[in-house]
Amino acid sequence: MAKGYWMVSVDVTDPEAYKGYVAANAVAFRKYGARFLVRGGPAERVEGSLRARLVVIEFQDYATALACYRSPEYQQALALRRDASIADLVIVEGYDGPQPTD
Template identity: 40%
Template sequence: MPKGYIIGHITVTDPDAYPEYVRRDTPILQNLGAKFIVRGGRSEVPEGETFERHVVIEFPSFEAAKAAYYDPEYQEVAEIRRASADSVIILVEGHE
């Protein structure tokens, strides 16, 4: 079965508030099967424009990724991200 991914492209607008999101979202998502593949770190954009920070979170399936994103506990914490960053969040199915 193909894995599922949550991909986030983020530009932090409130660096004092954003760390609280990271601190709180990590255990929630890990309890829902998340494996953080990319979380911040150095990046280059050889073509086009994008946000400053990139996150790739792997789940056992697309359905698991979708369920994690829409989980009420995660959505409550996601409000911190929405208030402290501009972001695009994408749910993607991988391939076998």
């Protein structure tokens, strides 16, 4: 079964308040088995546009990724994030099909 992912591009506008969001989102992420694949770090835009911070979070499947976002636990954290950042967030199903070969 294909995994589910949150792909997030975010500009933090209030770093102190954002710390509250990070602490609060851990409750939902722990409950839904989230695993960070990308969490900030250096990035180089080579095409298009993006925000200052990139985050990719992996879930066991697409349904779990959606359930986490819609959960009361994450919605509480989200209320904190909205006051501390501007973000674009997409939830997407991973790909489990054939890959290019050499």
